[in-house]
Amino acid sequence: MxxxxxxxxxxxxxxxxxxxxxxxxxxxxxxxxxxxxxxxxxxxxxxxxxxxxxxxxxxxxxxxxxxxxxxxxxxxxxxxxxxxxxxxxxxxxxxxxxxxxxxxxxxxxxxxxxxxxxxxxxxxxxxxxxxxxxxxxxxxxxxxxxxxxxxxxxxxxxxxxxxxxxxxxxxxxxxxxxxxxxxxxxxxxxxxxxxxxxxxxxxxxxxxxxxxxxxxxxxxxxxxxxxxxxxxxxxxxxxxxxxxxxxxxxxxxxxxxxFYYAQVFAILSMLVIGGLATVSGALVGAGITTVIFEVLRGVENEGNLFGIEVPQISGLAQMILALITLLILIFRPNGLLAWWELDGWIVKARDRFWKGGRKLAPDAGEKGGE
Amino acid sequence: MPAEQGQGPAAVVQSSETAADGTLSAREVVKHFRGVHALDGVSLTLQPGEIVGLIGPNGSGKTTLLNVLSGIYPPTSGRVWCRGRDVTTRKPHVIAHLGVGRTFQNIRLFSHLTVRQNVEVGSVSGRKVEGVDHQADVDRLLDRFSLSGSAEAQALSLPYGAQRRVEIARALAGRPLFLLLDEPAAGMNEAESDQLLETIMGVRKDFGCGVLIVDHDLRLIMRLCERIHVLAEGVTLATGTPQEVRADRQVIDVFLGDALKDDV
Amino acid sequence: MSASEIGQQLINVLSLGSTYALLALGLALVFGVMGLVNFAYGELVTITGYTMYLMTINGVPWGLAVVCGITFATIASLLMERLAFRPLRNASFLTLLFASFALSVILQNVFRATVSPRTKGIRGPGLLIESLQIGPLTISWMSIVTIVVGAAALILLTLFMRGSLAGISMRAAAENFSVARLMGIKANRVIALAFVISGLLAGVAGVLWVSRSGSVSPAMGFVPILKAFIATVIGGLGSLPGAVLGGFVLAAAEIFFIVVLPTSVQPFSDPFALLLVIAILYFKPNGLLAPVAERV
Known part of the structure; x- marks a missing residue:
């Protein structure tokens, strides 16, 4: 004990x-x-x-x-x-x-x-x-x-x-x-x-x-x-x-x-989008990617975007996912969450809320709340 | 890797007195890069508890010797011994486990890890010693090098001088018996280099390790070291106490030149 | 195995190897100047293939289609550099690799959406499927053309790299980029040039590839990039002669397993060749002709 x-x-x-x-x-x-x-x-x-x-x-x-x-x-x-x-x-x-x-x-x-x-x-x-x-x-x-x-x-x-x-x-x-x-x-x-x-x-x-x-x-x-x-x-x-x-x-x-190329790409995209360095990033990336894929698959297979009819495009879901991945790499190379786990971001957000938008030190990371 | 039997700090001091076995030494080391003789038969021994300076003009092989000693380059010929073992072809981490810590000329920290994590890696990966409290050790080192305040910051966010301190703290966290410092005073002003001198003296006193220091700051080297080893074009030009080296005609001619005459 | 059989297989190795060598060189060149393993390189082969496909089905003569195929691959290579990789200059190896992987998937799906998701046949000149009898050897014109084109491209590239100022600066950059920069070699120019040559090589290799396989499909670029990647790594990533050597070693390994494996395990010849390559890397982790170790 x-x-x-x-x-x-x-x-x-x-x-x-x-x-x-x-x-x-x-x-x-x-x-x-x-x-x-x-x-x-x-x-x-x-x-x-x-x-x-x-x-x-x-x-x-x-x-x-x-x-x-x-x-x-x-x-x-x-x-x-x-x-x-x-x-x-x-x-x-x-x-x-x-x-x-x-x-x-x-x-x-x-x-x-x-x-x-x-x-x-x-x-x-x-x-x-x-x-x-x-x-x-x-x-x-x-x-x-x-x-x-x-x-x-x-x-x-x-x-x-x-x-x-x-x-x-x-x-x-x-x-x-x-x-x-x-x-x-x-x-x-x-x-x-x-x-x-x-x-x-x-x-x-x-x-x-x-x-x-x-x-x-x-x-x-x-x-x-x-x-x-x-x-x-x-x-x-x-x-x-x-x-x-x-x-x-x-x-x-x-x-x-x-278990091939397409799956590997999807998994790697999730990781890149959320951020490689964190476990939270993997989860966030998986969530975002699943949603994007689900919406676009509707377009790809049924020509249906939120109930609206659109032209069917073969391979659209994968193409958009790849484009998003590329843009993330260019504009946010470490992924959405970068180096901080979800708890670090929660602390950041809380501090920002309480301190009325006062700028935080750049290192307010994982244990930034201490 | 077999878990190595630990030796406390007391044992360290003892081994320094019982000569050969407790040292880190290069014997007749030769290192060629594509036909360039970076080192051409250099021997050097470092005892625990002594501070040795390694000086020489640019390209004389100082950093190469440090890299050979720490296992980064295998020498073309010659041997490297550490505490009675031949470590000539061993990997750097094996040599680190035997108690050799080092810093790099162009600071090489784990940039995206926190300062604490940098030092922690050193502590949990260095020389194995029974009953170490890693967390307490890390805290002590952070405190000693005035890094406690930025312990949770990413290493790359620190100013240059602090990064240098992190690197030394990381090396010391591995409980080294020998500490190799590659141009620790580079980019420092006089006050900072004086502080560095205090730090290294303190390190020797409290940790008992032998220090091999490469630097261009001759003022620092002359005040700090008991023994100086001069390299030129890959060979040993002179070796001895600061006074002896300072008096050496050859050394003055080849490279010390006016810089020292003023000081003398 | 008789001498003539060995001769026959040697010709196969030469022909396959020179295709791989061209592919590998294009990949190694770009890696040399900006540390990028360009995964979208395979799509340059696809672009060549689709250009040729679209032109030949519309009645454009084969020769012109080949020239256009190579030209388009070269232009596409340059565009890739401008649009996708220039914003990522100085990014890490991993970031660059991911970016090129994403680019590769984008392009594959563009082909899928604009041309067709299905494999399309493409017919080359009839001569290529005929063979030549030299003594006991039966040599297809395809092999002869491949070997000749491969050799010519290698010789021209060597002359260029050794003889011209642009080539020498590119080699300098490949050996040590930061030093080359200090010496005043314009980074943008060297990198753009590397992409141009890389595109040219992919185009030439693409023509050979498509002529041999006789078909094009959106994901066809995967095999060429895989072979090129493997060849450059066995040769020693960053070494240009290594890339060529790697191409021939890989071809030899593949042909070897096709020859020696019994029919029942024949489908596994490629996995066996890959295992052999991994075994080579086990003993030479830096590749056969590793560039000089990093200075610390």
Whole structure:
């Protein structure tokens, strides 16, 4: 009990709670809206909100690695795919599995697992894959790492598209059980946010951020840059695989195209728009991007903008999203939230309100309220 | 990495007396860049607790020697030893764990992290010592370098002089036995450089570490150092006490010139 | 494997490799002068392809379509620099990379919306699909043209980079941009020139690419940029000879796996080649011809 009290009062836990609590509140609010609007768990809005919550896990996972290390990863969609496929191996009913996954060994053929074992095994497989690949990738120079993660995406796509017996190639997988509900999605989104915030304020997270700012000076300060990157790589890949598993158990059917270029772009855009450096940024970016996409998809597919008829344009949603991303990079290169988490912005706004618009010091950041 | 057995400050002082094993040394170090001989057989030893100045004209290899000592460049030939271990080809962070801290000529802070976080990285990543209270250490260092007020500011928002102090604090936070300072007085006026001198003296007294300092401010070097090592074109020109170096004909001819005659 | 088979595959490596080398050079050049891995570079190939497609279906002769294709890619490259990358001068590697990635997606969707989301066939001169018999070797005219064009472009570029003042200043800038700036080389001019040459190379490579594949599609730029990116990184990002070497190494790796892998695992030849590349980077993290280490 005393240990617990000390932990809670430590600077680390104070920072973690201060940052995580507002984000958890937002996520829970999203869940409540969904649960109230669609108590039967059906409908487009419900689907949108659940998919948003799962997307939060994916973006937050990528933020853990890319945000803290400053190294772009195109490869995380591959880990989302690993999570989704391994979930399919262990959850699709046996009768269908014999048809779509003829290559599976007998013991896997019989597996019809539920939510939790599927999540566990997917996360483990994702972590294992990342642990192996990371041995090579994490000791490269930053630019070579970026390229290798792109290579990883292409390799994974090649495997998903061609490994007939295990993935059913480009035809895709179907018949997964629906296990993910809005409560479960919200629970894991909150967990992801909490873990990412803890990571950011932890020693490894701090070291990794130092290496993002200046790898050479971090090394000279005693940071094993390779090791910090490796840790974040594996942790964030595991979280991506977990998200993939949640996603698969909600969307039920998928193919290799679901884990490729377009998805990578969407996830990276969310991160760039909200701001790479913060967990809050990942969440804000995911929210804004989801809304933009939803509105524009109406235009793209039905020629419908808030009920008004407009011409259908192919690829419009993606184009506008890309344009917004480019404009953000030019005019606000560190993203909407830049270097401060939501709590820092709340403090800023509160101070501005109370002090009647008096200009604040530029460093009124995370702990600016103290 | 195996967790290294900690040594308290007491052990530090002891090892300084028991010679060879407790030192940081370059032995016959040669470093070529595309055929340019930046260093051509330089040997230098730094004991804990002593302050050594490294001087020489521009391009004489001072910074290169610091980079070789801290593991940033592997030398073309020659060895680097740290506390009885051959660290010639080891990575910088391994050498940092053995107790070598450094600063850079063109300040290299973690710009978007706070001042506190900068120092904290040093504390949690430096030489391993049992039972360290990192938070308390960081607070003490911030206080010592008058940085407490700006602890939560991003490092890049600080004025130049304060950034220099952050860099030294970050290096010290790693509990170094050897501190390598690359032109810490660059861009400082006389008053500031006097203050720096106090700081370095204080650091040696309280932390017991050996300091190797590269600077062009000869007034500072002469007053601060017990021993001076003079480099010219990648070779050792002279080494000895400030008095000896000052008297060395060759040194005067090659580079000290008028600057020192006034002082003498 | 017989000697003639080896000869046959060597020609394949040369032909594929020279296309990759051209692509990689264009990418490396721009990286050299402003630290940007231009992800939208692949879209220059697409622009060449669509220009040729739109012109040939409207009855414009092939030769003219080729010239226009290359010209448009060059102009597009220059426009990219002006509109998207100049405001980002001095931005970090990551910001530049993201920006070019976004630009690439914008362009892909412009093609999708304005031309067609579907793949379109494009017919080149009949000669290119015919072959030439030299002793035991059957060589397609496509390969011969590719190798000749590739070699000519490499030689011309080398002469330009070594012989002209503009070329020398660009090499100086690529080696060390801040020093080049101190020496008084106009940053804007050098960067614009790099984008022009980069566009030219993409255009030439684009013509070869489209002639070989015989089709154009909105997302076709992905493969060329991927190959160019890989080639420059294996060669050592920032080194121009490295980019050329990287292009040939990548081509050799791909052809090697196509030849040695049994038919059942043939679809995995590209993943295998990529794994090999990653393995090379494991042992040489800075690439084969790494530029000199950063001075501290």
């Amino acid at each position: 005393a240990v617990f009290a000390r932990l809670i009062s430590s600077r680390f836990m104070r920072s973690v709670l201060r940052t995580a609590v507002p984000l958890v509140v937002v996520l829970v609010a999203v869940m409540v809206v969904g649960a109230v609007m669609a108590p039967d768990g059906r409908g487009a809005t419900y689907r949108l909100l659940v998919n948003f919550l799962i997307t939060v896990v994916i973006v937050v996972a990528l933020q853990m690695f890319t945000g803290n290390s400053g190294i772009v990863s195109w490869g995380h969609a591959a880990f989302v795919g690993i999570g989704a496929y391994s979930t399919a191996w262990f959850s699709v009913p046996m009768v269908i599995k014999e048809d779509i996954f003829p290559g599976l060994p007998a013991w896997m053929m019989g597996a019809e697992w539920g939510l939790v074992p599927c999540l566990l095994v997917s996360t483990a497989i994702g972590a294992l894959a990342a642990a192996v690949v990371g041995l090579a990738i994490c000791r490269m120079k930053e630019t070579a790492m970026a390229m290798s993660t792109l290579g990883l995406l292409v390799i994974a796509h090649g495997i998903y598209s061609n490994w007939e017996g295990w993935t059913r190639g480009t035809e895709g997988v179907y018949a997964l059980p629906t296990n993910t509900t809005i409560y479960i999605a919200c629970g894991f989104a909150c967990l992801a946010v909490l873990l990412a915030v803890m990571f950011k304020y932890s020693r490894v997270g701090l070291r990794l951020q130092a290496s993002r700012e200046d790898p050479l000076s971090a090394e000279s300060t005693g940071v094993s840059v390779v090791r910090a990157r490796y840790f974040a790589w594996v942790a964030s890949a595991a979280m991506s695989a977990l998200a993939g598993s949640l996603w698969a158990q909600f969307n039920l059917a998928f193919g290799p195209a679901q």
